[in-house]
Amino acid sequence: MDSKQEELHELLQKAISSDIIVVVEGKKDRAALERLGLTNIKELSKKPLFQIAEEISDSSQECIILTDLDKKGKELYGKLSSDLQKMGVHIDNRLRKFLFKNTKLRQIEGMANLEILKPSDSVIYQGMG
Secondary structure (H helix, E strand, O other), X not given: OOHHHHHHHHHHHHHHHHOOEEEEOOHHHHHXXXXXXXXXXXXXXXXXXXXXXXXXXXXXXXXXXXXXXXXXXXXXXXXXXXXXXXXXXXXXXXXXXXXXXXXOOOOHHHHHHOHHHOOOOOHHHHHOO
């Protein structure tokens, strides 16, 4: 496993073991992250972003925002991140920044198919043991 694979595995393992809230845009994003072993996933719904931010801040001091890395996703990330930080929630950006910098992934729903997560020692299996 190369260093980028190791770093991604480590970031995912930390998210899995800490049970941090991971915010995604939709059902396909949720399904992809669940296949990787993440369980504490909150989908953006039809609710206003400030209401979602309030719900997160009521239950957690930290979260990861994994909206898509396209224009709409970046806008959602900016608004949600700002709202959450105003409410005292720390945003863990490490996984998002890693994906943006080290992969061609732009849609979170494709995360379970990343080549960097392949061989048989996938995070899924590391998390189940």
